[in-house]
Amino acid sequence: MKCLILSxxxxxxxxxxxxxxxxxxEVDAVIHCGDSELKKSSPILRDTYTVEGNCDIPGEFPEDITEEVNGIRFYVTHGHLYNVKMSHVPLSYRAEENSSRLACFGHSHVAAAFEENGVIFVNPGSLLLPRNRPEQTYAMASFDKEGEAKVQFFERASGEEIHTLHKIFPVDKA
Structure with missing residues (x-):
């Protein structure tokens, strides 16, 4: 499974x-982690998994989504309801409750990928207003047949990979 992640x-x-x-x-799913500030009817968001952020029109999108694509269960939320700027613990609990392998979120505008308790967490950063880096970013997460995950980050305008943010998460065989 390979997905494009924006926020x-x-x-x-x-x-x-x-x-x-x-x-x-080249992707099986497109995910927007909120604060698109677009209407649900926007043709740009057609066939995307999109959640509501704190700057979106209330009720336009769901607050969170749990889906499975090609055997990979993922959870999407913006993050403001889980206070992700302070801690990832509440988000981690929610992703584990949903038995997710991938948790996508935004809100902080900081591009990052990490693993906790078997869940891969991806914040793609911001397409418009990045924090902690100069690049406007988005991410791609891919899972091979054994479940190993690779997360890549790209610069919005050029589409070039930002190699310093690249992460590989092997499958825990324990």
Whole structure:
């Protein structure tokens, strides 16, 4: 399973569309972790798993989503309801409750990937307003048949990979 993960695009329709079109044919799912500031009816978000962020129109999107694509269960939320700027513990509990292998979130605008208790957490950063790095970013997460995960981050305008953020998470065989 391979998915494209975006977040915190804050109304930037052209940039969201550009990134989705760049990768649509190579991914099984497109995820937007909130603060798109677009309407649910926007054709740009067609066939994407999109959640509501704190800057979105209330009720336009669900607060969270749990789905399974090609055998990988994932959980998506914006993160503001879980206080992700302070701690990942509440989000970790929720992802584990949903038996998710992948948890995608935004809100902090900080690109990051880490693993905790068998769950891969990905914050793709922001397509528009990055924090802690100069690049406007998005991410791709892929899982091979054995379940090993690879998370890559890309610069929005060029589509070039940011190798310093690249992460591989082997399957725990224990």
């Amino acid at each position: 915190d695009s804050h109304g930037s329709e052209r940039e969201v569309e550009e990134v989705i079109l760049r990768h649509r044919q």
